[in-house]
Amino acid sequence: MLPYSSAILFAIYAQFNQALWPAQLGFYALALALLVVVVRKPDSVAVARTMNAFLALTWAWAGIGFHWVHFAPYNFAAPYYAAMFLGQAALFAIAAVRGRPHYRMTRDPSGMLGVALLGYALFGYPLVDLALGQTWQSLRYFPMAPGATLLFTLGALLLGSGRFAYLLFVMPVLWGLIAGVLAWWLGLAQDAVLPVASVTCLALFAWRQRRRR
Numbered sequence: 001m002l003p004y005s006s007a008i009l010f011a012i013y014a015q016f017n018q019a020l021w022p023a024q025l026g027f028y029a030l031a032l033a034l035l036v037v038v039v040r041k042p043d044s045v046a047v048a049r050t051m052n053a054f055l056a057l058t059w060a061w062a063g064i065g066f067h068w069v070h071f072a073p074y075n076f077a078a079p080y081y082a083a084m085f086l087g088q089a090a091l092f093a094i095a096a097v098r099g100r101p102h103y104r105m106t107r108d109p110s111g112m113l114g115v116a117l118l119g120y121a122l123f124g125y126p127l128v129d130l131a132l133g134q135t136w137q138s139l140r141y142f143p144m145a146p147g148a149t150l151l152f153t154l155g156a157l158l159l160g161s162g163r164f165a166y167l168l169f170v171m172p173v174l175w176g177l178i179a180g181v182l183a184w185w186l187g188l189a190q191d192a193v194l195p196v197a198s199v200t201c202l203a204l205f206a207w208r209q210r211r212r213r
Helices: 006-020 023-040 045-071 078-098 109-131 146-158 164-186 189-212
Strands: none
Touching: 006 023, 006 045, 023 045, 023 109, 045 078, 045 146, 078 146, 078 164, 109 146, 109 189, 146 164, 146 189, 164 189
16 A cells, blocks of 8 residues: 555645646747657757757656655655656766767657657646646646656657667666556556556557667
């Protein structure tokens, strides 16, 4: 059993959102601007560096701001989750320095799923919570919530290319599986998308890489 309930979890999100408002607006603006630039300048090294740096920031934000600061008083495992997220942030920081992977919007299955996940992370994920009875204050916005951060990252990685992207999948897939177990314990059926999306995205990315070879 977990030391907290779904009601307590959403109360934590409400507290986190209210404490840092309007940071959410800034992150959404940056995310949308980056996606526009990816469309206009595919495979750009500068865009790759910027996107990877942005993803590093979002994982560090969720790791420190949510797991370490707001969630740790309620869950003994939160510091370990924070370490996972900071590890992923470090990997994206390395990717930013390397300028890889590059990002490109494509019309193949991986590209279409990537775009769908990006949109779902930004808008669909919190709106599902709203439809299920949560208030605007307690919604799980990107990147305030680890789940939304995960979905956005998976969508972005499906637009990426190169062997280094495989390494960037490891922690998100692991977190997706952990989040799936936590969702089952808490009765959050809407979070079943997290482990499914993680495994599906990795498999689809691997299929695309083999096909390109």
